[in-house]
Amino acid sequence: MSQPVLRLALLASIVALGLLLAGCDCNNGTTPPADGLSDGGLDGKPDLDPNAVRPGMLGRHSALAAHGGKLMASAYESKYGDLVLVSASVGGLSATTVEAVDGVPATTPPSPGDYRDGISDPGDDVGQDTDIVVNADGNPMISYRDLTNRSLKLARRLDGTWSVHTVQKPADDKEVVGRYTSLILVDGKPAIAYLVLNITDGPGRFKSELRWAAANTASPGAGADWAISAIDSGPMTCQNLCAGDEACAIQQDSSTKCEKTSTGCNPQCASTEACIGGACKTILPEVKYTDVPNATGLWPSAVVAGGSPVVLYHDRVQGRLKGASLQGGTWTTAVVQGTGSENVGAFTSAAVDSANTVHVVYQDAARYTLHYVQVDPATLQPKVSEVIDDGVRKDGLHPVGADSATLVDPTGKIRVVYQDTQNTDLLTAVRNGPGSWSPKTANDPDLGRLLKGGAKGYGFYSDLVLDGGKVYGSTFYYDQSANPKGGLELFEVP
Numbered sequence: 001m002s003q004p005v006l007r008l009a010l011l012a013s014i015v016a017l018g019l020l021l022a023g024c025d026c027n028n029g030t031t032p033p034a035d036g037l038s039d040g041g042l043d044g045k046p047d048l049d050p051n052a053v054r055p056g057m058l059g060r061h062s063a064l065a066a067h068g069g070k071l072m073a074s075a076y077e078s079k080y081g082d083l084v085l086v087s088a089s090v091g092g093l094s095a096t097t098v099e100a101v102d103g104v105p106a107t108t109p110p111s112p113g114d115y116r117d118g119i120s121d122p123g124d125d126v127g128q129d130t131d132i133v134v135n136a137d138g139n140p141m142i143s144y145r146d147l148t149n150r151s152l153k154l155a156r157r158l159d160g161t162w163s164v165h166t167v168q169k170p171a172d173d174k175e176v177v178g179r180y181t182s183l184i185l186v187d188g189k190p191a192i193a194y195l196v197l198n199i200t201d202g203p204g205r206f207k208s209e210l211r212w213a214a215a216n217t218a219s220p221g222a223g224a225d226w227a228i229s230a231i232d233s234g235p236m237t238c239q240n241l242c243a244g245d246e247a248c249a250i251q252q253d254s255s256t257k258c259e260k261t262s263t264g265c266n267p268q269c270a271s272t273e274a275c276i277g278g279a280c281k282t283i284l285p286e287v288k289y290t291d292v293p294n295a296t297g298l299w300p301s302a303v304v305a306g307g308s309p310v311v312l313y314h315d316r317v318q319g320r321l322k323g324a325s326l327q328g329g330t331w332t333t334a335v336v337q338g339t340g341s342e343n344v345g346a347f348t349s350a351a352v353d354s355a356n357t358v359h360v361v362y363q364d365a366a367r368y369t370l371h372y373v374q375v376d377p378a379t380l381q382p383k384v385s386e387v388i389d390d391g392v393r394k395d396g397l398h399p400v401g402a403d404s405a406t407l408v409d410p411t412g413k414i415r416v417v418y419q420d421t422q423n424t425d426l427l428t429a430v431r432n433g434p435g436s437w438s439p440k441t442a443n444d445p446d447l448g449r450l451l452k453g454g455a456k457g458y459g460f461y462s463d464l465v466l467d468g469g470k471v472y473g474s475t476f477y478y479d480q481s482a483n484p485k486g487g488l489e490l491f492e493v494p
Contacts, residue, residue: 052114055098058084059461059476059488061127061144066090066467067134071490073463073474074130074142077103079484083127083144083155084115086488090467093490101142101155102126102164124148131183133190135218143167143192145178152178152194152213154220167192167213167226174198174206174241179293182302186309189215193231193300193311197293198241204258206241209233210297210313210324212331231324231331234296234317239284247274248284256284292316301350305358305377312336312360312375314345321345321362321373323380334380337373342366347401347418352377353408361388361416363401370401370418372431388416388429388437389447398422405464409471415493417451417473419459426452426459426475428493451493455481464493 056079064073071093073086082103088096098115103126109117125147132142142155152167170177179195191214201207210231217225235255238248242258249259265275273280292298293316300313309326320338322345324331338344346365352358358375369391374384391400404418414431427449429437439448452458457478464473471493478486 051111051118053116053118053120055079055082055084055115055484057484057486058086058098059474059486061130062086062461062463062474062476062488063131064463064465064472064474064490065132065134065140066465066472067138069468070138071465071467071472071474072132072134072140073488073490074101074127074132074140074144075476075488076127076130076144080104080116080120080122081125081127081147082116082123083130083142085132085140085142085157086490088490090470090472090492093472093492096488096490101157101162102144102153126153129179129181129194131181131192133183133185135185135188141183141190143178143181143183143190143194145181150176150178152181152192154183154190154192156219156221158219163221165220165222167220167223168211168228169223170196172200174200180297180299182300182311184302184304184309186214186304188218190218190220191215191302191309193302193313195293195295195297195300197295198236199233201235204238204242204246205255206236206238207233208236208293208295208297210300210311212309212311212326229331231311232296232313232315232322232333234315236293236295237284240286240290247276247281248286249274249276249281250283299346299348301348301360303350303352303358305352306356308377310350310352310358310375310377310380312345312348312350312358312362314348314362316343316346316365319343319345319366321348321360323358323375325377325380332380336360336375336380336382337362337371337385344371347404349404349406349416350375351407351414353412357383359406359408359414361404361406361414361418363404363418367391368397368399368401368421370404370416372414372416372437384434386431386435386437388431389418389427389449393446400427403460403462405462405473407464407466407471409466410469415464415471417459417462417464417475417493419462420446421459423453424457424459424478425450426462452477452489452491455479458489 058077062075083101085099103123105123111118129145150170155164176197182193196209213226237256238258246258269280274283296315298314311324321336323336324333343366346363370389372386373382391398399421402419428451460476462475
């Protein structure tokens with residue numbers, strides 16, 4: 001089934017291909033970064049040592065948490081492939097500190113002081129698909145993906161010291177574990193919703209699976225401390241997964257399967273075909289660049305409602321917004337939004353109010369519009385469904401709704417941030433009541449919702465948190481004129 005290409009997968013066509021690639025930010029270590037971050041010191045001040053190790057482009061795959069007047073963002077550092085923690089006081093959001101969490105090789109630090117203690121050698125490539133929570137003691141925990149080992153990991157800080165461990169490893173050399181992690185605390189214990197790709201599902205066939213890892217202790221330190229279960233699954237194509245003597249052949253039922261190639265086909269097969277069993281069959285050729293995976297379980301957003309975990313997520317195979325609830329140790333799934341040929345549920349973000357109603361914001365990936373739905377956590381059925389932003393502007397339709405985040409503020413209002421992809425602006429909206437989203441000014445092409453814009457490209461990997469009754473946010477921006485060419489920005493939402 002042909003599906004519209006999601007905006008996040010094609011950041012390259014909007015800003016630059018390098019935004020997606022680890023190591024694309026090649027700061028040579030001699031030019032101070034222009035991303036609002038310290039150049040490597042841990043005090044938020046410039047480090048003038050020319051030998052200091054400075055972070056490269058930092059802030060992709062970021063998530064935000066807050067505790068006691070301090071914001072803490074987990075993020076991916078692109079130059080070395082590190083997981084880092086970026087911290088700031090709410091009273092001084094521009095004075096950020098950068099702390100290496102994982103990815104620095106275990107060697108003797110030559111010159112302590114910068115964020116990598118002077119170690120410029122790369123370690124494992126870690127830190128994408130992050131999420132972060134802070135426990136009651138103010139200690140952060142971060143879930144993330146280890147790209148080198150295709151694994152799901154958790155980092156936990158106690159008394160200023162980080163400990164990291166692998167939650168789950170791949171079962172074979174094709175599986176990718178730990179995409180799109182969503183980390184929450186359930187009765188004080190961490191739990192993670194995450195996507196696993198390329199699972200072998202019979203000879204030559206593959207599937208994806210949305211999984212749940214629940215720790216049996218508040219302080220897990222090894223894989224044995226986690227119980228892992230499947231929430232939902234769906235078929236995947238075999239594209240890029242077949243052996244050298246195989247091709248990903250399309251079957252009569254439109255599924256795909258890795259099949260051994262042969263010779264003897266006459267006439268010669270077309271470029272879109274392969275000779276299999278002496279006959280030409282249509283195939284999916286290997287590609288160097290892959291889209292957001294056509295999988296079940298993208299952008300999971302886990303919350304606790306009525307004491308039980310609920311996960312909202314996107315099933316891209318079916319084009320649905322789906323929900324799952326854990327009751328009595330068993331996961332129940334249901335379609336929340338989407339029928340027919342629709343493709344809804346991208347960039348899912350969920351929050352819970354005091355009445356245990358689940359509030360969900362998502363993008364219609366066919367129309368590139370932003371939507372809101374209230375969900376009953378017991379039945380997983382929608383109670384209210386509204387359009388937040390239809391993308392209509394004075395200069396025509398704008399694709400909107402990517403990288404959305406939502407929360408319920410202390411007054412009970414629903415607050416949202418999201419991207420106008422055409423302008424690469426970060427927008428904000430507030431729900432004042434049924435069907436009423438503000439600001440909305442007819443003469444303003446951005447509906448009066450512009451939060452971050454201008455020469456920089458804003459609105460990537462955005463997040464929202466509450467602290468001290470105020471709403472704070474984080475977003476990654478892209479800046480072609482700077483070095484590095486992007487960074488993380490923390491801000492207070494008006």
